[in-house]
Each structure stands twice: as C-alpha cells, then as structure tokens.
Amino acid sequence: MTKQFTRIGLIATRNTTPVSQTLHGLVDFLSAKQLEIVLETKTHDLLPGNDLTTADLSNMDQHCDLLIVVGGDGSLLHVARFVIKQNLPILGINRGSLGFLTDICPDEIETRLSAILDGQYYEETRFLLSAQVNNNQCIAVNEMVLSSKTMAKMIHFDIYVDDKFMCHHKADGLIVATPTGSTAYSLSGGGPILHPALNAIVLMPMFPHTLTSRPIVINADADLSITVTKENEITACISGDSDIYLAVEANQTVKIKKMKEHLRLIHPIDYSYFETLRSKLHWG
Known part of the structure; x- marks a missing residue:
C-alpha cells in the first residue's frame, strides 16, 4: 500500500509568469482538497x-x-541537492523545456496529481555522486565535470578505479555521469544512455587528444580518483551539475563516490522510462 500525502511543500526557483500561474493553480487545487500547504520561503514571495x-x-x-517542484529539470536538480539528506519524495511539475525528471504537464495537474495524492503513484530512487578535493565537497544528481578554468585549454589527468590505474588523458576534461545524467551533458558528447536502475556510471572524455579514447561504464560503487598531473600549467576545476565549482591544482586528486542517500522521485502510476525517452528524444 503506497503512502498518501497530506502535507504538501511547494517550491519554485524561477520567477516567471508561467511558474507563478502554475503555483497559483496548485494552491487553489490543494486548498480545495483541504491539504496542508507549505511554501518554501523564497517561493512565498x-x-x-x-x-x-x-x-x-x-x-x-x-x-x-511531499515536495512539489515547479520548473524544469534544472530546478529539480537544484532542489534535490539541497534536500537529499532530508529523504523527502519529490514530484516535478514541468515548466521547463525537456522535462526528463519533471514529468507532469501543467494541464495535467488535476488528473495526475489527484491520483498521486490518492496513493496511485510510482516511486523511483536515483543515486547521486559526491566529489571531494581536500576538504571541499560538491554533489551532483546528473554529473561531475572536470575541466579547465580557462576556456579552450587542455588538461592532463590520470584516472584510477579502486586504486588501480586506468589511463592518462590529455583532453578538455572528463564527464562522470550517473544514469540520470546519461541523458544530459554526457549524451551530447556521444555517451551511452544508462537505464536508471543500473548501478553504474559513465566516464566520458571531452575532446580527448587521441582518437582511441572512448566512454567507459564502470561500477558506481567503485572508488574513482582523478589526479590532475604536474604537466598542467593552468588550474582545473570540478563542478557538480554545472553549479558548484571546486578548484583543482596540479598534483591534486578529486575523489568521486556514490552517495548513500538517494533522490526519491514520484511519478504517475503509468510512468514509463522508455516512453520518456521516445517522447523527449523523438524516437520512432
């Protein structure tokens, strides 16, 4: 028996007319159902x-x-990183473009949300990554990206998996993508799509200085280390979901691990990952 939600949190990270309209509609809808509504502080404004x-x-x-995020996938990613340790289920109302994670359209709120509030929903978990450089840390739902802080500059780095040397790269950088992120930045670089149920991550070199460099899929439970080698004359950086950036100097190592906390996503009961791929990527 799935849990029925009675206390609904609402959050939006963008102040646009469509987002505001959807928020007003949600408040009216939830109020009519006599449910408790809690607005995130900035959303209240x-x-x-x-x-x-x-x-x-x-x-x-x-x-x-239950926390309802009104916006696009970027809004949901931003919120997820903040509430990941709170173990809150998250539902996305799409006011963005693609909507891989925010899969309810505004005109479906009454039908789709009514069913979810009645306990008819599918809950899915997605894992996150953490990256650490010295005592600094960032987390990501989609991907970690190692790159140069200077545009169009190549960096040198070594990759180790479970303390075993994998290879040395000369490239613009490296994308380390979760299954969730495999349909984002990594996909645009030619990486594979990973089903969300897979316990795996993609290592995707960015414009490597050799034609033989290819993406590789590894166990998500592995300890991944990336050392920016001494050949570098510029500072590199590691970013989580293109949000938080940590500087990585020559001879410093980035340690990337799967977090023990998981993102809890709420979907309509008839949710299909493959239907999402077909509609968003325009497959036949």
Whole structure:
C-alpha cells in the first residue's frame, strides 16, 4: 500500500509568469482538497498576499511529506541537492523545456496529481555522486565535470578505479555521469544512455587528444580518483551539475563516490522510462 500525502511543500526557483500561474493553480487545487500547504520561503514571495505556512529549504522535511517542484529539470536538480539528506519524495511539475525528471504537464495537474495524492503513484530512487578535493565537497544528481578554468585549454589527468590505474588523458576534461545524467551533458558528447536502475556510471572524455579514447561504464560503487598531473600549467576545476565549482591544482586528486542517500522521485502510476525517452528524444 503506497503512502498518501497530506502535507504538501511547494517550491519554485524561477520567477516567471508561467511558474507563478502554475503555483497559483496548485494552491487553489490543494486548498480545495483541504491539504496542508507549505511554501518554501523564497517561493512565498512569488505569491503575494497569501497567508500560507512557510519553511526554509533546509528543513522542509519537518513540515511536509511531499515536495512539489515547479520548473524544469534544472530546478529539480537544484532542489534535490539541497534536500537529499532530508529523504523527502519529490514530484516535478514541468515548466521547463525537456522535462526528463519533471514529468507532469501543467494541464495535467488535476488528473495526475489527484491520483498521486490518492496513493496511485510510482516511486523511483536515483543515486547521486559526491566529489571531494581536500576538504571541499560538491554533489551532483546528473554529473561531475572536470575541466579547465580557462576556456579552450587542455588538461592532463590520470584516472584510477579502486586504486588501480586506468589511463592518462590529455583532453578538455572528463564527464562522470550517473544514469540520470546519461541523458544530459554526457549524451551530447556521444555517451551511452544508462537505464536508471543500473548501478553504474559513465566516464566520458571531452575532446580527448587521441582518437582511441572512448566512454567507459564502470561500477558506481567503485572508488574513482582523478589526479590532475604536474604537466598542467593552468588550474582545473570540478563542478557538480554545472553549479558548484571546486578548484583543482596540479598534483591534486578529486575523489568521486556514490552517495548513500538517494533522490526519491514520484511519478504517475503509468510512468514509463522508455516512453520518456521516445517522447523527449523523438524516437520512432
């Protein structure tokens, strides 16, 4: 028996007319169902004149049992990184472009959301990655990207998997993608699509200085280390979901691991990953 949600958190990270309209519609819809509504603090400012409860993103789990994100995949990624340790299920209302993760359209709110609130939904978990450089850390739902801080500059780095040397690369960088991120930046570089249920990550060299470099899929539980070697005369950086950037100097090592916490995604009961691929990638 799936859990029925009674305390609904709402968050939007962009102040646009479509997002505001959807938020107003959600508040009216949830109020009519007599459900408790909690607005994330900054989202509250997008709905002037309301008297709804507010909560900071850092402790939404103390106020709601379902968090609805209004926006695109980028908005959901941003929110997920902040609430990952709160173990909150997240549902996305798509107000972006692709919508790989935010799979409910605004005109489906009444039918789709009603069913979900009645306990008819599919819950899926996705793992995240953490990257550490010295004592600094960033996390990612989609991918970690090692690159130069200077545009169009090649970097040199060694890759180790479980302390075993894999190879040395001279390239623009390296994408380390989760199954969730395999349909994002990595895909545009020619990487494979990984089904979300796979416990694997993709290592995708970016414009390598050799024609024999190819993407490789490895166990997500492996300890991955990337050392920026002494040949580098420029500073590299590692970024999580193109958001947080950590500097990586020559002879420094980035350690990337799968996090123990998981992103909990709520989908309509008839959700199909392959249908999402067909519609978003225009397959036949």
